[in-house]
Amino acid sequence: MKKRILTLGFIAVLVIAFYGCGKGGAKGGATITVGSKNYTENIILAHMMADLVEEYTDLTVVRKVNLGGSNVAWTALENNDIQMHPDYTGTIVASYYQEETSTSEETLARTRELVAEDNLKALEPLGFNNTYTLAVTQETAQKYNLNTFSDLVKVSDQLILGCEFEFKDRPDGYPGLKAAYNMEFKDVKGMDHGIMYRSLNEGEVDVVDAYATDGQIKVFDLKILEDDLEFFPPYDCLPVVRQDTLEKYPGIEEALNRLAGKIDELTMQELNAKVDDQGMKEDVVAHDFLVEAGLIKEK
Numbered sequence: 194m195k196k197r198i199l200t201l202g203f204i205a206v207l208v209i210a211f212y213g214c215g216k217g218g219a220k221g222g223a224t225i226t227v228g229s230k231n232y233t234e235n236i237i238l239a240h241m242m243a244d245l246v247e248e249y250t251d252l253t254v255v256r257k258v259n260l261g262g263s264n265v266a267w268t269a270l271e272n273n274d275i276q277m278h279p280d281y282t283g284t285i286v287a288s289y290y291q292e293e294t295s296t297s298e299e300t301l302a303r304t305r306e307l308v309a310e311d312n313l314k315a316l317e318p319l320g321f322n323n324t325y326t327l328a329v330t331q332e333t334a335q336k337y338n339l340n341t342f343s344d345l346v347k348v349s350d351q352l353i354l355g356c357e358f359e360f361k362d363r364p365d366g367y368p369g370l371k372a373a374y375n376m377e378f379k380d381v382k383g384m385d386h387g388i389m390y391r392s393l394n395e396g397e398v399d400v401v402d403a404y405a406t407d408g409q410i411k412v413f414d415l416k417i418l419e420d421d422l423e424f425f426p427p428y429d430c431l432p433v434v435r436q437d438t439l440e441k442y443p444g445i446e447e448a449l450n451r452l453a454g455k456i457d458e459l460t461m462q463e464l465n466a467k468v469d470d471q472g473m474k475e476d477v478v479a480h481d482f483l484v485e486a487g488l489i490k491e492k
Contacts, residue, residue, distance in 0.1 A: 223251070225438060225445075228275035229258040230266045233468045233475060234323065234406060234461060238279035240479035242432055242449055248489040249448035258475070263288060270433065271311060277434040277445070281323060283426035285315075285433075287365065294426035297322065301429060314439055316432045316446060317453030321406055321461050325360075325425040327418045328403040330393060334416040341421040345400065346376045355398030358383040365426070366402070373424045390415075405458050408465030430456075451488055 225246070229239035236258045243254040257275055260266045263284055269275045282304045286292050290307045294300045305315045329339060337348045345352075360366035361383040370376055382398055389401040390409040403410060403417070410417060432449045439446050456464075464482060467473045483489040 223442070224253045224255055225276045225442065226255040226257055226274070228260050228266050228269050228278040230263060230278075231259050231261050233408070233465050234404075235266075235279055236475040237464055237468065237479045238319070238430065240476040241452060241483060242277060242279065244480055244483055244489055245448045245451060246445055248483075249451070250442060250444040252442060252445070256476075270313065270435065273435065276438040277432055277449075279319075279430055280433050281428040281430050282315075282318075283324065283428040287426055297427040297429055300427050301431075304431075308433060309436070312436045314434055314436050314446075316434060317450045318429045318431045319452055320454040320456045321458045322427050322429050323404050323406045323458075323461070324420075324428045325366075326403050326405050326420060327400055328393075328410060328415040329400050329418065331414060331416055333399055334418075339416065339418060341419040342370075342374055342376070342424070343421050345418055346374050349376045349378050349400075352378055352399035353380045353382060353397075354378040354400045354402070355382050355384055355389045355392050356402040357386050357389070360402045370424055373422055406461035406465060408462055408467070408469040411459075411462045411466045412470045455486055455488070 227239050227243045227246075229235040239256065239258050243256050246252055246254050257269075260269060260275075263280075266275075266278055267280070267289055270278055282297070282300045283294050285304045285308065286294050286300055292303065292307070295303075301315070301318065308315050327342060327345065329345075333339065333352075337344070339345055339348075354367070356367060361381060362368070367381060378400070382392075384392065387409075389398070389403075390407075390413055392398045393401050393415070394413050403415070405417065409415070432452075434445060434449070464478050467478045468475055480489070480492075484491050
């Protein structure tokens with residue numbers, strides 16, 4: 194029996210029920226449900242998935258976005274409360290199945306093997322790797338000549354790291370990073386994700402942990418440092434769909450795979466920034482992108 198993390202099925206059911214009035218399509222006939230986690234990027238991608246399925250099939254898609262963290266959304270998928278959602282290879286392999294990750298290609302292959310055992314299918318990657326990274330202002334990068342994590346090691350004892358509370362304590366966060374690179378900061382301040390960027394911009398911290406596709410990277414014109422020892426796992430994003438749903442409605446796979454390779458890290462940063470900085474709605478950002486990419490027609 195493979196190792197699995199404990200899932201909070203009861204909580205997932207309550208969350209699904211709470212968000213049961215999520216946005217649905219205008220079509221009649223059969224209905225499926227797409228879900229998402231509780232942050233901008235995942236919500237945008239869930240809306241893209243819904244738009245594509247509605248464009249290329251006769252299905253109506255109910256959208257139950259912002260369900261909660263990774264475990265809640267994954268449990269909903271396993272329990273058939275939702276039939277598809279966007280997820281990340283590193284999260285699936287390391288968090289859900291508690292296995293070691295490797296290269297992007299190997300982690301993708303293992304993702305497909307693992308989810309297949311649970312009646313799920315991982316479709317084609319969307320094109321971006323939303324991995325952890327470290328970011329600094331352009332001024333800090335120039336002052337200390339920073340391009341890589343190894344460059345940062347040389348001056349880390351002079352700098353303050355601002356990071357999420359979870360990152361501060363997780364083995365695959367700062368403790369593991371410190372061990373892999375022998376990186377020791379002058380001080381480490383735990384804080385909420387959104388506050389980190391304001392703290393960096395105001396000079397309260399010098400370095401922040403970041404996701405490669407965070408919209409704030411573009412908003413604040415930050416410098417992402419290269420993880421030259423490849424400590425952080427790959428987090429290639431892709432749609433995950435229940436296998437029984439694909440067998441019943443095979444057109445879903447072709448519809449969703451139209452998005453394969455269409456979104457790189459910079460593009461995802463820009464889409465996230467439209468929501469987080471410009472205040473646009475996630476479903477509007479998703480729809481506009483698909484229209485501009487020629488993947489759906491304007492409504």
